[in-house]
Amino acid sequence: MGATAIYFTPVVDQARERSIIEVTPNGGNREVFHANIPDDRIVVGAPNQAEPLPRGLEWPNDDLFANTRTELFKVRNANDIVVGVASRIAASSSEGEIVEWTFHLPARGSGYVLMRPRVAGQPFRTGELRSGTREFENFVGEVTERWVVGEQGGEESLAGRIELSTRFVALFEDES
Amino acid sequence: MTRQILALAVGILFGLVIVAAVFFYNPFVEKQRLSPIAVTDKEVVHLSYSVAATDALIYTNDGESRVSPNPPRVPQLWEPTVRHTTATVNILNDSRGRPAGIGVKFSSESEDSSILDGKALVNSVWHIYLPERGSLFMQQTENYWSYIQDIVFPAYRSAGDNWRGNWIGIITAGPGPLGLAWVAGGSGDFTDMDTSAVEVLSAKAYTVKQGPVAMTGELSIELPPVAVSATEQPQ
Numbered sequence: 001m002g003a004t005a006i007y008f009t010p011v012v013d014q015a016r017e018r019s020i021i022e023v024t025p026n027g028g029n030r031e032v033f034h035a036n037i038p039d040d041r042i043v044v045g046a047p048n049q050a051e052p053l054p055r056g057l058e059w060p061n062d063d064l065f066a067n068t069r070t071e072l073f074k075v076r077n078a079n080d081i082v083v084g085v086a087s088r089i090a091a092s093s094s095e096g097e098i099v100e101w102t103f104h105l106p107a108r109g110s111g112y113v114l115m116r117p118r119v120a121g122q123p124f125r126t127g128e129l130r131s132g133t134r135e136f137e138n139f140v141g142e143v144t145e146r147w148v149v150g151e152q153g154g155e156e157s158l159a160g161r162i163e164l165s166t167r168f169v170a171l172f173e174d175e176s
Numbered sequence: 177m178t179r180q181i182l183a184l185a186v187g188i189l190f191g192l193v194i195v196a197a198v199f200f201y202n203p204f205v206e207k208q209r210l211s212p213i214a215v216t217d218k219e220v221v222h223l224s225y226s227v228a229a230t231d232a233l234i235y236t237n238d239g240e241s242r243v244s245p246n247p248p249r250v251p252q253l254w255e256p257t258v259r260h261t262t263a264t265v266n267i268l269n270d271s272r273g274r275p276a277g278i279g280v281k282f283s284s285e286s287e288d289s290s291i292l293d294g295k296a297l298v299n300s301v302w303h304i305y306l307p308e309r310g311s312l313f314m315q316q317t318e319n320y321w322s323y324i325q326d327i328v329f330p331a332y333r334s335a336g337d338n339w340r341g342n343w344i345g346i347i348t349a350g351p352g353p354l355g356l357a358w359v360a361g362g363s364g365d366f367t368d369m370d371t372s373a374v375e376v377l378s379a380k381a382y383t384v385k386q387g388p389v390a391m392t393g394e395l396s397i398e399l400p401p402v403a404v405s406a407t408e409q410p411q
Contacts, residue, residue: 011289011296015256042251043234045265045278056247059233060267062275064307070278072234072263074255082255085263087280087303089311098363100311102303106261106284110301112313114362131360133301133315133351 014107020078028141028169033103034148034161035073035086042085045070067092073162075103084108086164099125101143101164109134111166113143123147129168141168211346211374211396212354219399223276223304225266227377227391233278234265243387260285268304268395277306279395286317296320297349302395310364312397314373316357319349327382337384348374359397373397 022030035041044053046069047061059065068091075084084105091098099115115127124146132139143166150160213220229235229246236245238259239252253261261284270276279302286297302314322345331339348357352372361369373395380390 010287011291012260012285012287014260014284014287017257042236042263043265045233054234054247054250056249057233058247060275064275065278068278068305068307070265070280070305072265072280074251074253074258081257083257085253085258085261085282087282089278089280089303089305091305091307093307093364095364098305098311100303100305100362102280102282102301102313104261104282104284104301106258106299110282110299110315112301112303112360112362130362131313131315131358133299 016107017077017079017081017083019108024167028167030165030167032078033075033083033086033164033166034080035075035164036080036161037150037159040074040076040082042072042074043070075105075164099127099145101127101145103164105135109136111136111139115143115145129166136168138171139168140171141166143167211348211376212356213372213374213396213398216398218401221395221397221399222271223268223279223306223395223397224271224273225268225279225393227379227388227393229264229387232264232266234263236264237262242384258284268306277304277309279304283318288317294321295349296324304395306364310366311362312366312369313360313362314357314395314397315351315359316348316373316375317350318347318375320347323347323377323379327379331382331384338389339382340380343379344376345379346374346376348376369400371398371400 020031024030041053045059047059047065052059071088073086074082075086077083084103086101086103089100097117101113102110104110109132111132112130113127114130115125118125124144127143129139129141129143143164146163148161148163229243232246234250236250236252237243238254239245245252253259253263261282264281266279267275268277268279281300281302283298283300286299289295289297296319298318298320300316300318304312326343327339331337349355352358356372356374359371359373361367376394378392383389
């Protein structure tokens, strides 16, 4: 009886939030996530910062990392509830600019997004889902990264949010 | 009557101890001793890092776990949806011990964990950037059952609340074939690459208070052979 109880009692029970998904005509499922800045920024890893975030961070000043910026965020859904975490790595190399995201939603899965270079004059950047796990494993599609400026007293402020708008379609393999 | 109740209580307690011992030392739980990547004839990239939270650039969790966040002022993952998650940022060293890049690891306790099957599972992903080579994404299911059996439990049982020794264990347990992790290349040398990897822990010291103290993690990433196009020999 004890063994049966152990078998049916979950060892881990991840908290879940309702997915807020919008179905777009011929465009897959759209879901918008965001990170409120500065509150949801966990880390800004870059060399020679005057005020490191978090305080006490000792980021390496090695030349190897001179052109690399690593950031970690909490990720929220459209209801402004934290649903996961994400990393953003931006670097410049001989091949050009690299901007990548990895998002991790514990109850759903993770995704790896490669952003394309920003087109001049466009206030956003687009990219593609390169790989995904669990819920995102069979997905293909596009992600748009956009900086939304916050307002304070009717004026623009340094605060704001990074918006990640995903548009994914599931791929199904033919089993025949 | 009192004697009978006492006998019943002792019997239940004894039974629980026996059941717990059988589950914990379950002889049907297999331990993976050799990584398939250890015997590959393909090129392998080895990246190592210190597992100790105090050696990480960043280590954060819910703030109430045994291992304390580092640095202490780092925001904690206290929200219900991320409470069972840890995030770390580490310097990754190459096989000669020189810094090779940055690795971000997100790990969450898995709902597929099962005491009966000897599965203490964690879903994790690595976001890796090696400035001179390119970027990678590694996804894996880790099984910490052997680690708990061989290190954590003995540390709790010891009078000094610690464990010392030499322990090497493969923690990657899928989702790929042969229990390997999946890797997707992002940029540089790894662009469009799809391959396998494994993560191995080498432990020397663990304390109940701090968690891993002297412990190294190593990622071994198999590189697919470079396709060489056949060209006509000049006449």
